[in-house]
Amino acid sequence: MMKSLDELAKIREQARKKVDIRDSKHGIKIVVGMDTCGISAGARPVLLELVAEVQKRNLNDVSVVQTGCIGVCRLEPMIEVYKEGEEKVTYVEITAEKARRIIEEHIVNGKIVDEYTIGAIE
Amino acid sequence: MELYRAHVLICGGTGCTSSGSQTLIHTFEKELKKQGIENEVKLVKTGCFGLCEAGPIVIVYPEGTFYSHIKVEDISRITEEHLLKGIIVKDLLYKDVIHEDQILPIDEIDFYKKQKRIALKNCGAINPENIEEYIAYDGYKALGKVLTEMTPEDVINTIKKSGLRGRGGGGFPSGIKWEFTYKAEGDIKYVACNADEGDPGAFMDRSVLEGDPHTVLEAMAIAGYAVGSNQGYIYIRAEYPIAVHRLEIAIKQAREYGLLGKNIFGTGFSFDVEIRLGAGAFVCGEETALLNSIEGKRGMPRPRPPFPAIKGLWGKPTLLNNVETYANITQIILNGPEWFASMGTEKSKGTKVFALGGKINNTGLVEIPMGTTLREVIYEIGGGIPNGKKFKAVQTGGPSGGCITAEYLDTPIDYDNLIELGSMMGSGGMIIMDEDNCMVDIARFFLDFTVDESCGKCPPCRIGTKRMLEILEKITSGKGELEDIDKLERLADSIKVSSLCGLGQTAPNPVLSTLRYFRHEYEAHVKEKRCPAGVCKDLLSYNVDSDLCKKCGICAKKCPEGCIDGIKGKEVYKIDTKKCIKCGACMDACPFKAISKK
Numbered sequence: 262m263m264k265s266l267d268e269l270a271k272i273r274e275q276a277r278k279k280v281d282i283r284d285s286k287h288g289i290k291i292v293v294g295m296d297t298c299g300i301s302a303g304a305r306p307v308l309l310e311l312v313a314e315v316q317k318r319n320l321n322d323v324s325v326v327q328t329g330c331i332g333v334c335r336l337e338p339m340i341e342v343y344k345e346g347e348e349k350v351t352y353v354e355i356t357a358e359k360a361r362r363i364i365e366e367h368i369v370n371g372k373i374v375d376e377y378t379i380g381a382i383e
Numbered sequence: 384m385e386l387y388r389a390h391v392l393i394c395g396g397t398g399c400t401s402s403g404s405q406t407l408i409h410t411f412e413k414e415l416k417k418q419g420i421e422n423e424v425k426l427v428k429t430g431c432f433g434l435c436e437a438g439p440i441v442i443v444y445p446e447g448t449f450y451s452h453i454k455v456e457d458i459s460r461i462t463e464e465h466l467l468k469g470i471i472v473k474d475l476l477y478k479d480v481i482h483e484d485q486i487l488p489i490d491e492i493d494f495y496k497k498q499k500r501i502a503l504k505n506c507g508a509i510n511p512e513n514i515e516e517y518i519a520y521d522g523y524k525a526l527g528k529v530l531t532e533m534t535p536e537d538v539i540n541t542i543k544k545s546g547l548r549g550r551g552g553g554g555f556p557s558g559i560k561w562e563f564t565y566k567a568e569g570d571i572k573y574v575a576c577n578a579d580e581g582d583p584g585a586f587m588d589r590s591v592l593e594g595d596p597h598t599v600l601e602a603m604a605i606a607g608y609a610v611g612s613n614q615g616y617i618y619i620r621a622e623y624p625i626a627v628h629r630l631e632i633a634i635k636q637a638r639e640y641g642l643l644g645k646n647i648f649g650t651g652f653s654f655d656v657e658i659r660l661g662a663g664a665f666v667c668g669e670e671t672a673l674l675n676s677i678e679g680k681r682g683m684p685r686p687r688p689p690f691p692a693i694k695g696l697w698g699k700p701t702l703l704n705n706v707e708t709y710a711n712i713t714q715i716i717l718n719g720p721e722w723f724a725s726m727g728t729e730k731s732k733g734t735k736v737f738a739l740g741g742k743i744n745n746t747g748l749v750e751i752p753m754g755t756t757l758r759e760v761i762y763e764i765g766g767g768i769p770n771g772k773k774f775k776a777v778q779t780g781g782p783s784g785g786c787i788t789a790e791y792l793d794t795p796i797d798y799d800n801l802i803e804l805g806s807m808m809g810s811g812g813m814i815i816m817d818e819d820n821c822m823v824d825i826a827r828f829f830l831d832f833t834v835d836e837s838c839g840k841c842p843p844c845r846i847g848t849k850r851m852l853e854i855l856e857k858i859t860s861g862k863g864e865l866e867d868i869d870k871l872e873r874l875a876d877s878i879k880v881s882s883l884c885g886l887g888q889t890a891p892n893p894v895l896s897t898l899r900y901f902r903h904e905y906e907a908h909v910k911e912k913r914c915p916a917g918v919c920k921d922l923l924s925y926n927v928d929s930d931l932c933k934k935c936g937i938c939a940k941k942c943p944e945g946c947i948d949g950i951k952g953k954e955v956y957k958i959d960t961k962k963c964i965k966c967g968a969c970m971d972a973c974p975f976k977a978i979s980k981k
């Protein structure tokens with residue numbers, strides 16, 4: 262039983278997080294390659310980690326979407342980060358742990374994690 | 384806390400439910416389990432997305448992918464390819480979504496581009512059976528604001544300033560009605576919601592209640608605070624089982640959260656809502672009949688004044704508004720009356736929801752700013768007339784309204800413009816007609832409806848509409864005389880001025896408006912015994928064109944009456960017009976288009 266406006270606001274904040282995924286976003290987009298190659302290389306835990314991290318940190322304007330094969334199957338799991346006004350950054354051989362670091366350094370602090378990018382590996 | 388990487392929204396409105404969306408949900412559940420992703424992908428049953436023609440509709444987020452005409456067989460592909468592998472299943476996308484090889488966001492496709500969703504804001508966007516999803520989108524925030532920051536006078540002034548007018552048909556300024564009820568003397572007052580929606584072809588209010596029931600409950604509570612009432616009633620027809628069910632859930636949840644009931648937000652204000660089921664009589668949408676029906680009496684109208692605002696339920700001051708009227712309230716409170724008044728025309732503010740039906744490509748539910756032209760609604764949002772046919776007229780206002788012809792298509796839609804054209808806004812049914820519709824037959828259809836629905840209390844309506852129907856039937860069966868047309872007009876005029884309630888007062892409108900624009904069709908029926916659109920069976924005859932006939936005999940085989948004769952390969956076929964029942968089967972069957980009706 263709710264008694265105050267504060268309680269309503271709290272419920273709203275929690276509930277908001279659960280439906281946030283349906284809003285159209287204009288900010289950063291993180292794309293995860295999820296074709297058979299990506300999935301067998303471990304893309305699903307990466308995708309889930311990204312979603313969890315984004316929600317935990319309240320990054321309301323960041324969307325995490327999946328796509329098919331990004332193209333370099335031997336370097337999967339791959340993710341791409343699209344930021345307004347910046348060139349696309351492609352990360353390869355990503356794990357859940359690396360995904361967390363990308364969120365923290367690249368998405369939140371704006372510093373590309375060079376060592377995971379496709380340029381550093383190839 | 385729950386964590387999903389994708390949401391699958393499936394329309395659970397009446398339209399999509401009847402085309403099997405419930406089975407789709409079960410199939411999705413199975414498929415998600417099969418792929419082991421049932422904890423990653425959330426299924427959400429929503430209200431109507433509006434584009435009923437393309438149903439059942441499935442939308443996948445975060446991409447916002449819009450799948451249409453989804454069948455059970457399609458689900459495994461969407462699950463395996465899209466939800467598991469992230470590959471959009473292109474051939475299942477709604478056709479307008481693909482534009483020059485790109486996939487457009489939903490709000491950029493023609494059907495949605497010109498719409499402005501206020502009353503339908505949450506329809507198709509939230510799970511209506513989950514109060515938290517409503518709260519997530521600022522639900523019950525307006526009620527909180529009203530109860531803690533505004534006086535009843537403030538609320539009434541806000542609604543007045545917004546320019547909101549009743550969406551149930553009459554277009555009466557809502558703020559003024561609230562003020563009347565507020566000022567009326569009475570220890571007890573009531574707030575009522577008209578969800579009867581009896582117009583043939585109308586399903587706006589049903590969709591609001593199915594897709595976003597809480598917005599109506601919240602608005603009724605706000606209205607209760609403004610006029611000084613603690614009890615609300617929703618009058619809804621029992622023929623809307625899904626809407627009733629969702630309302631029941633919503634009321635229960637709102638009580639559990641303390642958003643209905645005693646001492647809301649600890650402010651001392653109490654308000655509760657009950658549902659009253661109607662038996663589906665058109666006249667029970669009329670306000671005084673509705674109030675009688677809520678009281679358990681026979682649903683018959685009574686003379687006004689006194690108006691319900693002064694003497695309503697059990698003789699107490701009662702505020703009665705339509706579902707869609709209420710659905711605008713929370714947005715006006717949250718965004719301000721100026722915001723609302725910035726949309727629309729001088730005397731009609733905000734938006735209006737229309738149910739598009741008839742000869743139109745995008746059958747469905749649309750919400751447009753007032754002042755949008757009929758042409759924009761029919762051709763841009765509605766996608767035009769199917770099968771390359773020619774537009775003939777659009778009927779608005781249901782059995783109380785009239786038709787509007789092609790030359791007025793650029794008229795901005797608002798209350799006053801439609802009345803000027805001899806029609807009316809009504810509750811929002813919009814039926815599109817093409818060259819194959821006979822306007823006399825349309826008028827006959829509506830009169831048939833009002834004769835059925837007349838409650839019988841007053842003779843002009845009970846007897847007069849019956850006489851009008853008889854004359855119309857005489858004309859459509861080829862027995863009409865010229866003076867019948869004059870008689871129709873005279874009857875119409877006297878029924879309009881002498882009937883007790885709005886039902887009778889507006890019942891002649893479909894006849895008067897078709898006479899105004901299509902008198903020549905009436906005259907063709909009467910003078911030439913001909914139905915120009917080829918609808919009225921008694922005036923039709925089917926004939927085989929002997930030059931086009933290839934003597935194949937298919938027509939004779941199809942004829943259920945065996946009244947087509949000829950010799951296969953040798954002799955042209957002929958229809959015995961005396962025995963012909965005019966079913967049209969031969970014409971449909973002829974591969975050479977050698978059969979015509981006249």
Ligand SMILES: Cc1cc2nc3c(=O)[nH]c(=O)nc-3n(C[C@H](O)[C@H](O)[C@H](O)COP(=O)(O)O)c2cc1C
Nearest residue numbers: 549550551577580581668669670704705708885886
């Ligand atoms: C025959 C008849 C049927 C009506 N049916 C409805 C209806 O189904 N729904 C509705 O809201 N108003 C209907 N009305 C209008 C109501 O009498 C009333 O004006 C309206 O509910 C007031 O709400 P509003 O001011 O919010 O539009 C009908 C009126 C008549 C005369």
